Amino acid sequence: MSYYLKRLGQSVLVFFVTVTVTFALYRMLPFGPVEMMRANLISQLVQQGNPTPDQIEKVNQMVQAYTGINPDQPWYFAYYEYLYDIVVYQDFGVSITKREPVFQILFAAMPWSLFISIYGLALGTTVSLLLGAAMAYTEGSRFDAGMTVVSIINTTVPYYIVAILALIVFSFNLGWFPSGGRMTPGTTPGFNYPFIAGIVEHAALPILSSFIAGFGGALAFRGNCIREMGKGYIRLARLRGISQGRIAIRYVGRNALLPIYTSIMMGIASLFGSSIILETIFNYPAMGFVTFEALMDRDYPLIMGSFIFFTTLTLLGILVADLTYGIIDPRVKGGAERESY
Amino acid sequence: MKATDDGGDGSPIDDIFTRTSEVPTLTRREKARRTFDRRVYAPMAVLVRDWRALVGGLIIAAFFLTGVVAWVSSSNWWFLDGVVLVATPTVMEGPIFAPPFQDSAYPLGTGVMGKSIFKQLVHAAPAMLQMIFAGAFLSVIAGTVIGTVAGYRGGTIDKTLMSFTDVVLTIPGIALVIVLAAIFEPRHPVVVGIILGIDNWPRLARTVRSEVLSIREEAFTEASRIMGLSQLTILRKDIISNLMPYISINFANGARTIIFESVALYFLGILSFTTLNWGVMMNEAYNGADLTNLGQLHWLFAPMLTIAIVSLGFILFAQGLDRIFNVRLRARHESTTADAEEQ
Numbered sequence: 001m002s003y004y005l006k007r008l009g010q011s012v013l014v015f016f017v018t019v020t021v022t023f024a025l026y027r028m029l030p031f032g033p034v035e036m037m038r039a040n041l042i043s044q045l046v047q048q049g050n051p052t053p054d055q056i057e058k059v060n061q062m063v064q065a066y067t068g069i070n071p072d073q074p075w076y077f078a079y080y081e082y083l084y085d086i087v088v089y090q091d092f093g094v095s096i097t098k099r100e101p102v103f104q105i106l107f108a109a110m111p112w113s114l115f116i117s118i119y120g121l122a123l124g125t126t127v128s129l130l131l132g133a134a135m136a137y138t139e140g141s142r143f144d145a146g147m148t149v150v151s152i153i154n155t156t157v158p159y160y161i162v163a164i165l166a167l168i169v170f171s172f173n174l175g176w177f178p179s180g181g182r183m184t185p186g187t188t189p190g191f192n193y194p195f196i197a198g199i200v201e202h203a204a205l206p207i208l209s210s211f212i213a214g215f216g217g218a219l220a221f222r223g224n225c226i227r228e229m230g231k232g233y234i235r236l237a238r239l240r241g242i243s244q245g246r247i248a249i250r251y252v253g254r255n256a257l258l259p260i261y262t263s264i265m266m267g268i269a270s271l272f273g274s275s276i277i278l279e280t281i282f283n284y285p286a287m288g289f290v291t292f293e294a295l296m297d298r299d300y301p302l303i304m305g306s307f308i309f310f311t312t313l314t315l316l317g318i319l320v321a322d323l324t325y326g327i328i329d330p331r332v333k334g335g336a337e338r339e340s341y
Numbered sequence: 342m343k344a345t346d347d348g349g350d351g352s353p354i355d356d357i358f359t360r361t362s363e364v365p366t367l368t369r370r371e372k373a374r375r376t377f378d379r380r381v382y383a384p385m386a387v388l389v390r391d392w393r394a395l396v397g398g399l400i401i402a403a404f405f406l407t408g409v410v411a412w413v414s415s416s417n418w419w420f421l422d423g424v425v426l427v428a429t430p431t432v433m434e435g436p437i438f439a440p441p442f443q444d445s446a447y448p449l450g451t452g453v454m455g456k457s458i459f460k461q462l463v464h465a466a467p468a469m470l471q472m473i474f475a476g477a478f479l480s481v482i483a484g485t486v487i488g489t490v491a492g493y494r495g496g497t498i499d500k501t502l503m504s505f506t507d508v509v510l511t512i513p514g515i516a517l518v519i520v521l522a523a524i525f526e527p528r529h530p531v532v533v534g535i536i537l538g539i540d541n542w543p544r545l546a547r548t549v550r551s552e553v554l555s556i557r558e559e560a561f562t563e564a565s566r567i568m569g570l571s572q573l574t575i576l577r578k579d580i581i582s583n584l585m586p587y588i589s590i591n592f593a594n595g596a597r598t599i600i601f602e603s604v605a606l607y608f609l610g611i612l613s614f615t616t617l618n619w620g621v622m623m624n625e626a627y628n629g630a631d632l633t634n635l636g637q638l639h640w641l642f643a644p645m646l647t648i649a650i651v652s653l654g655f656i657l658f659a660q661g662l663d664r665i666f667n668v669r670l671r672a673r674h675e676s677t678t679a680d681a682e683e684q
Binding site for chain 2: 010021022025157158160161168173269270274276277296304306307310311
C-alpha cells in the first residue's frame with residue numbers, strides 16, 4: 001500500500017514541478033515570452049511618441065489577452081491563478097494563431113498520438129523481448145551473432161533517419177503509402193472498410209518508425225536471460241520435470257524482465273517526446289505536429305500547454321506501469337506482507 | 342633475563358616503533374616511467390587488443406582530427422591564417438548535383454548550390470564537437486556530483502537529491518529540450534550542447550549513488566576515514582576514481598544522444614541555422630533535392646551515413662571502455678607491477 005501511495009504522490013509532485021517550470025519559463029525569466037511581448041509593444045509605442053499611462057494599460061491588456069497572464073500582478077498571485085486555472089478548469093489559455101482554447105486543440109489531437117505511440121511501444125517491446133529470449137536460447141549460434149549486429153545497428157541509426165528513408169522509399173518512390181495526413185479524404189468516419197483502411201494506410205509508416213524508436217532492450221534481456229538460465233533453481237526445475245515452456249516463461253522470463261522493467265517504463269517518456277519529431281516528418285496531424293507548428297509560430301500558450309500535456313501523458317503511462325509492477329514482482333508490496341522466517 | 346625484556350636498549354618493542362622500511366626511494370625518472378606505464382601504456386595495450394575499443398577509438402580520433410583540420414582551415418589566428426587544409430565550402434564551386442566518387446575536387450559530390458558535400462561535412466565538425474563536449478560534460482559533472490553527494494552523505498540530503506533526480510527522470514526529455522530551445526533560441530554551439538545535455542544526467546546520478554553506497558562501506562574507505570583524511574580527499578581518491586567506468590560510459594552515450602537530438606532539431610528547423618551542422622545539411626537536402634531521383638539523393642545520404650558512423654564509434658568505444666577500467670585486465674598489460682613477471 002505504501003508503495004502505491006508513494007508512487008502516486010511522486011507523480012503528483014512531478015506534475016506540479018512541471019507546471020511550475022513552465023510558469024517560470026513563461027513568466028519569470030527576465031527575457032521570457034511575456035516580457036518580450038510587452039517590451040516589443042511598448043517600444044512600438046515609444047517610436048510613435050511618449051506612451052501615455054492609458055496606452056501602457058492597453059498594452060498590458062493585450063499581453064494578458066494573448067498569454068492569460070497579467071504583467072502587473074505579483075508573481076505569486078499569477079502563479080496561483082495559473083495553477084488554479086489548469087487544475088480546476090483545465091484552462092491553458094488561448095492559442096495565439098488558432099484562436100481556440102489550447103486544451104481543446106490538444107485534446108482533439110491526443111488520441112491520434114496515443115494510437116501511434118502505443119502501437120509502436122507495444123510492438124517494439126514485444127518484439128525486442130521475444131528476440132532477446134530467442135537469442136539467449138540460441139546463444140553462440142549464427143542467429144545470435146546476426147541479431148546482435150542488427151541490435152547494434154539499430155542503436156547507431158536514429159529512428160528519424162529510418163523514418164525519412166521509409167518515407168522516401170515507400171511513399172515518394174514506390175507510392176505504396178501516403179506521405180501525410182491521417183485519413184483518406186472523401187471517406188466517411190465510422191465503421192466501414194474504406195475509412196479504416198485509410199487510417200491503417202496513413203498510420204503504417206509512423207507506427208513502423210515508432211516501433212524502431214521503441215525497439216531496444218533486446219541485448220539487455222538476452223544478457224539477463226543467460227544469467228538466469230545458469231542458476232541453480234532452473235536446473236532444479238528441469239530435474240523436477242517442469243515443461244520447457246513453463247520454465248522459459250514463468251522462471252527465466254519473469255526474473256530476467258525485472259531488472260529492465262524500469263528502463264522499459266522510461267521508454268514511454270522518450271517515446272512521447274519522439275512523437276514531435278516523427279509526426280512532423282510524416283505530416284501526421286496529431287499532438288506532436290501541433291506542437292511543432294506552435295514552435296514555428298512562437299505560439300507560447302500552445303507550446304506550454306503541449307509540454308504539460310506530454311508530461312501528464314508520460315506520468316500516467318509510467319504510473320500504470322509502476323502500479324502493475326507488483327504483478328510481475330510480488331516482493332515490492334513489501335512491509336507487512338513480506339513473509340517472515 | 343626478565344629485567345632486560347622489560348625495557349632498555351635494543352628492546353623489540355622499541356624496534357617496532359623506530360624501524361623504517363627499506364623501500365628504495367624512486368628517482369624522478371623511475372616515477373615518470375611508472376606513471377606512464379600505468380596511465381598510458383597499459384590502457385593503450387588493452388585498447389589495441391579489443392577490436393571494439395580500437396575501432397571506436399579510431400572513429401572518434403578521426404572525428405576529432407576532422408574538427409581540428411576544419412578549425413585550422415577556417416581560422417584567422419596568427420600563422421594559421423594562411424594554412425588551409427580543406428577550404429570552406431562556397432556556392433557554385435562545382436557543377437550542380439555532381440555524383441560522388443567521380444572528381445577528387447568534390448569527393449562526395451555536390452548539392453543543388455554546387456557546394457562540395459565533403460567540405461560541408463568537414464566544416465560542420467568543430468561546432469558538433471563543441472556541442473557534444475559541452476553537453477556530455479554537463480551531464481557527467483551533474484550526474485557524478487549529485488550521485489556522489491547523495492550516496493556518501495545519505496539522510497535528508499540523499500532523499501532530497503534523489504526525489505529531484507526522479508522528477509527530472511520522468512519529465513519527457515525531448516519535449517523539455519524543444520521547449521527550452523524555442524524559448525532561448527540558442528545560437529552558440531556550446532549553449533545548444535548545454536540545453537541538449539540538461540536531461541541526460543539522472544540515470545548516471547542513480548547509478549553513481551548505488552555504487553557509492555557500496556564503496557563507502559569498503560575497507561579502504563573506512564581506512565581513509567580513520568586516518569583522518571578530509572572528506573574531499575576521500576571522495577576524490579577513493580570514491581570517484583572507482584566510478585570512472587560508469588562516468589566514461591555515460592559520457593560516450595551522452596555524446597551519442599546529443600548528436601541524435603541536435604541533428605533532429607536542426608533537421609526540423611526548431612534550432613535556428615547559425616552554424617553548419619549535419620542536421621542543417623539534411624534539412625537542405627530533404628527540401629532541395631528531388632527525392633525520387635537517385636542521382637540527387639547522395640546529398641541526403643552523406644550526412645546520414647556520417648551520423649551513423651560517428652555514433653557507432655561512440656557506442657563501440659563505450660563498450661570497449663568497460664575493459665579498460667577492469668583493473669585485473671589492465672594489470673596484466675603493465676610491465677612495472679609484480680604481476681607482469683608472473684605472466
